[in-house]
Amino acid sequence: MAEKIAILVDSGSDLPENLRRKYGIWTMNLRIIYGKEVYEDGTDITAQTVYSRFPQQIPKTSTPNLMEVKETVEKIRQKGYRKLIAICISSGLSGTFNTVKTALREYTDMETFVFDSKSISMGTGIFALWTAKAIEKGMSFSEITAALLHKQNDSKVYYYMDTLDYLRAGGRIGKVTGLIGKVLGIKPIISCNEEGIYYTVSLLRGKKSGIQRLLEILKKHCPRGNIWLALMNGDAAKEADNVRRQLPKILPNAKLIVNKAITASLAVHTGPGLIGVCMFCAD
Known part of the structure; x- marks a missing residue:
């Protein structure tokens, strides 16, 4: 039992x-805070509401x-x-x-x-x-x-981001290269390092190149065994659906178990246009 x-x-x-x-x-x-307005993540505010108030209003989050x-x-x-x-x-x-x-x-x-x-x-x-x-x-x-x-290292998540503005505004920039992306319009792919801090995996010019590079990274780094996948998007449902259709081709032995829009608290710090894929060895 x-x-x-x-x-x-x-x-x-x-x-x-x-x-x-x-x-x-x-x-x-978690909570999303607009001055005196306080909302509970996933209960009375959605990511879409957060996006609709960007860029004029960038809230804070609290644990x-x-x-x-x-x-x-x-x-x-x-x-x-x-x-x-x-x-x-x-x-x-x-x-x-x-x-x-x-x-x-x-x-x-x-x-x-x-x-x-x-x-x-x-x-x-x-x-x-x-x-x-x-x-x-x-x-x-x-x-x-x-x-x-x-299994600490059995979960790896990669994010394509359309902008670093909100990661920078929230103080979550970590080891991510922020200035280059701001000046040259380069799109980053980021992940979390062994300390659990964001870092830059790749920098590319343009959304199409960025998403293609994300798929290449997934194929290169996907472990063997019983692999679970989770696909997340931040105001990028169309792009995420395109990635979803390609996943079985590049990762034929992996199983997509979650496909969803990110929660509001994550939207605060990542901004619109995010595509994320998590790979997990479930063995």
């Missing part, structure tokens, strides 16, 4: 609602605070859970990991594990999905947590 293990993520993990409901995954919402994390954990406890795995977006991009880790230290009567995915969006969410399936298969808490540490 499968152990009773709760999975906790924040909305920056970008897991689709149908999968969160199917596997009972608990979610803490769940210590009290909010504790309130969520209490709800989990009330449902009878005494084992909890929290899957967090990269500590190099967000404070969620440290906040959750601090909050869970107080729950000495629970077995807890906080995992720093060193990634973002479905690069994080796909770990939560794997964890849910592992619980379903009957893996124990200790087996799953040990496996997650071993």
Whole structure:
């Protein structure tokens, strides 16, 4: 019989609602802030709303605070859970990991594990999905947590970005080359490094070249084995559909398990025109 293990993520993990409901995954919402206007990510604001207010209004985002994390954990406890795995977006991009880790230290009567995915969006969410399936298969808490540490580098996400303006405005530029893209109109492909910080993978001139290069990178770096894919877009549904049609040709043994628009909190920092693909070795 499968152990009773709760999975906790924040909305920056970008897991689709149908999968969160199917596997009972608990979610803490980030917030999008326009001055005195505060919205809950994925609840009362969409990415499309954020895009519609660009470029005149660029909001800020905030992570769940210590009290909010504790309130969520209490709800989990009330449902009878005494084992909890929290899957967090990269500590190099967000404070969620440290906040959750601090909050869970107080729950000495629970077995807890906080995992720093060193990634973002479905690069994080796909770990939560794997964890849910592992619980379903009957893996124990200790087996799953040990496996997650071993799988740290099994998730890789690449983003084609139409602009770096919003990444720069939000202070998330990391090791991404910003000035070149601004001056020359060059389009970047970025990813997260081993520290979970954005870096430049490639720089190209023009959207068509950028998306073609993204596909080449995916083909070159796709690992062997049971590969899951997640396709994300930020106000670029048409371009994402074009990528979707090409994925079976370049990655014939991979399975597309998620295809979605990114959540509002991610739209804030990436702007319109984003295409992202996550590759995950599910073995």
